[in-house]
Amino acid sequence: MSPAPAALLDSVAGTLMVVVVVLFLAFFWVALAFWAVRDARRRSESPLLAVFAAAVNVLPYLGLLLYLVLRPPRTLDEERALLLEEQALTEGPAEVVSRPCPTCGREIELDFVICPYCRTQFARRCRGCQRWLRLGWRVCPYCAEEVATPGRGGSGQAASS
Ligand SMILES: [Zn+2]
Ligand SMILES: [Zn+2]
Numbered sequence: 001m002s003p004a005p006a007a008l009l010d011s012v013a014g015t016l017m018v019v020v021v022v023l024f025l026a027f028f029w030v031a032l033a034f035w036a037v038r039d040a041r042r043r044s045e046s047p048l049l050a051v052f053a054a055a056v057n058v059l060p061y062l063g064l065l066l067y068l069v070l071r072p073p074r075t076l077d078e079e080r081a082l083l084l085e086e087q088a089l090t091e092g093p094a095e096v097v098s099r100p101c102p103t104c105g106r107e108i109e110l111d112f113v114i115c116p117y118c119r120t121q122f123a124r125r126c127r128g129c130q131r132w133l134r135l136g137w138r139v140c141p142y143c144a145e146e147v148a149t150p151g152r153g154g155s156g157q158a159a160s161s
Helices: 004-043 048-056 062-070 076-091
Strands: 098-100 107-109 123-125 132-134
Touching (some): 004 048, 004 076
Antiparallel strands (some): 098 107, 123 132
């Protein structure tokens, strides 16, 4: 009559279970505390938040809950992205320098030499150096080549530019 070994085994297994569970909970607690500190580092440049995260996580689990409630809502990366987005919104799309086409009035880029909508030409190539010349110019300022008067321009374009 010795049920003792079985009972002993049972109680040993029981204690082992408890130890494993406690160890697991403790490990998880420490891991969560580390996570909270890392999370705090991502959310604030000042080390105060990290210290706070570590301190509050001394309290297992509840501390983490407290930290999650009190932490800054956005990480620094998100903050930066938001700032960039706002800047992009206020500044409008990156400066494409444009002007209205004198003929059709549509917005075209400043260095276009011909309006892509109405085909109005604003410049032509120098025969000598192949650079772009404005229509009003009589002589190429780059190579001094005389500019032939265009057939369609007709009489005296005011050399305003
Ligand atoms: Zn046009
Ligand atoms: Zn030229």
